[in-house]
Amino acid sequence: MPTSNSSSDRKKTPVNPPERREEILAVAAEVFAARGYNATTVRTIADAAGMLAGSLYYHFDSKESMLDEILSTFLDELWARYDAVLTAGLGPRQTLEALVTESFREIDRHRCAVAIYQREARHLGARPHFGYLAESQQRFEKAWLGTLERGVADEVFRPDLDVRLTYRFVRDTVWVAASWYRPGGLHSPEEIARQYLSMLLEGIALRA
């Protein structure tokens, strides 16, 4: 189908300026993820983008606005996927599986943004402009905790589960994966999700 082909081409050939912004943003995300936001200088970003520090300010208002755009773009997409899962009318186990899978997929697509989020969300959430980070955190907790609780109520998860503790364990394991995951490596996001879900649901002990 040549039509869909040319439509995807349109996104890859550098026809229009807006792409420069996103190039810079990708570079910035990479550096923020590698060294931390505070430890990253705008000169480092500019170097990596092949320009001078001052030139960044033609495209962005500030270093912080780059961070903002990286994080909010990521969260917007994440929540689009999560909401699709949460409104699909799945049972608790299927919901859990879908959330885990989407999470690892998101790490695949936005590895840097996730890593930055992990590192900076807590202290950034305090600043008024980044209030959406704290909000997201709460929606997140509600989604996961609710799913676990529903699973216990529906008797698909163990009745003796400490759901708060379990929520934390799961949340951490999933997201921290951004710190070691490399796209194009041995495991696809779906494979990682499958492995993790197997461990989480069935445990690692061999059954008698």
Next chain:
Amino acid sequence: MPTSNSSSDRKKTPVNPPERREEILAVAAEVFAARGYNATTVRTIADAAGMLAGSLYYHFDSKESMLDEILSTFLDELWARYDAVLTAGLGPRQTLEALVTESFREIDRHRCAVAIYQREARHLGARPHFGYLAESQQRFEKAWLGTLERGVADEVFRPDLDVRLTYRFVRDTVWVAASWYRPGGLHSPEEIARQYLSMLLEGIALRA
């Protein structure tokens, strides 16, 4: 009564220097953990320690040397405990249980150091002076990976386990706990370890 005298002196007049050092170090660990090493100024540490920034340099060579001492003290103690477990001749499941338990205990004792380690180890490991971080990382991997592999070989863990992936999941879940664990909270380290091990070994799904 000379006993009570010397005891009250200890709090008012600086009898023995080592204590001042450790006070400062504890304060430094607290703020490093809260705000990140780079985002922490020596003035913040000094303020919290009730002195001026310059005065810290009587006790320490540099900001980095404080970080160094915090991390190496923690790792020394961690490895003392780990080595005790690893040389105790336990089976793989008991070894795993003991390592998890010791890890949560270590988080309880050195919460700040663990949090700092999590945040900074990767990029610090590159600097020659902090080579011991990378070394520790490797010993760590060997201990956990070996235990998992031994468990699979001994048929106490599932044969279909991807041990590398499992290692990463376990390592992350355990150590990231430092970011939310609060000493003196609802759960003791041992309780948290028990809950996590139950989840890890048996899974969260309800058995038929």
Next chain:
Amino acid sequence: MPTSNSSSDRKKTPVNPPERREEILAVAAEVFAARGYNATTVRTIADAAGMLAGSLYYHFDSKESMLDEILSTFLDELWARYDAVLTAGLGPRQTLEALVTESFREIDRHRCAVAIYQREARHLGARPHFGYLAESQQRFEKAWLGTLERGVADEVFRPDLDVRLTYRFVRDTVWVAASWYRPGGLHSPEEIARQYLSMLLEGIALRA
């Protein structure tokens, strides 16, 4: 009617370039006067002129060259008027009255240029390119001082006058008026001149 036709064209299509220049110059003068030369960015001027900063450089060599043109245009006109007065063969009192009146008229016509001149002349005079500012200052002093001295010699001004001091007082009062004068306000330039001359010549005290 070709006349009205060409007259309306002049406002819509850019027939002759010189007009664009002067539009920009007027805009620049306005913002230089309002915020000071140094505090004015070329972007501010360009915004107000409805173009991008870089585009200004098609019309002008530099920000400084705009300032230069504003000030020299103003001084050229000022001196044309002053010279007309000074060569008219008037007595000292009439000369003084005419200079004061022409000065307030000039403020009316070139308010911004006068305000800029007030603010920047002193430190600009040092730069070689703006030498004409210092020259103008000297011709200015000669004209006013000479008139005052002639007035004392001719016994139309008080013999106990400190002419240097009087010169400064008069000069300052006249030119600083540019900072509060608004064209089209309550008082015409001639009315202001009349009031000031009345005060200057007769004093404000009520005579017995």
Next chain:
Amino acid sequence: MPTSNSSSDRKKTPVNPPERREEILAVAAEVFAARGYNATTVRTIADAAGMLAGSLYYHFDSKESMLDEILSTFLDELWARYDAVLTAGLGPRQTLEALVTESFREIDRHRCAVAIYQREARHLGARPHFGYLAESQQRFEKAWLGTLERGVADEVFRPDLDVRLTYRFVRDTVWVAASWYRPGGLHSPEEIARQYLSMLLEGIALRA
């Protein structure tokens, strides 16, 4: 009188640290007055104070806080003197004379601050932190305008006076003097005041 002598000495010998602040402030005022606040770099101030730019921040929060301290110190003193005059129960002519004299004295004491005030007050007044500048401006107008109006009512000033215009003329002449006055020059502040008052009250025209 040795007592008054030693008391003035106490201000010149550099005994205590607070004086460093004021040295820097004096230097900053000098440079602000000479080149304008915006055009002055902190490096210029630091150079003139014999230190590096960063060192200024040990003594002051910011460049703006230096400006603030310069202006508010000046205004505090000015208003102390003005209030003394205004509450002394003098007649309008004596009040006018006293205000003019105090103003020139203030120029003598705080020449730089006055020059800075002249240049920057208008646009600074807009910023909330410098609201006191606008307030001062209003008190100022009230004091002078009131005195002139009282003088007209009491028939010591001419009945045909446009008091608003006269106020502006007087205000400008007095304060702009800061731009040419040099302490220790030919004329004392009192002498300048006497000359200006003579001109203002009696006029410069020779009486028949």
Next chain:
DNA sequence: GATGAATGAGCGTTCATTCAT
């Protein structure tokens, strides 16, 4: 004539560090 994108110098400010007292 004007734009979009970049340059490079310099700005106000921060901060780890030093050192005489």
Next chain:
DNA sequence: TATGAATGAACGCTCATTCAT
């Protein structure tokens, strides 16, 4: 032991200016 004052490098950012299109 601790302080007060300074250093100097680097930081985020601004801005006059350039230039291919």
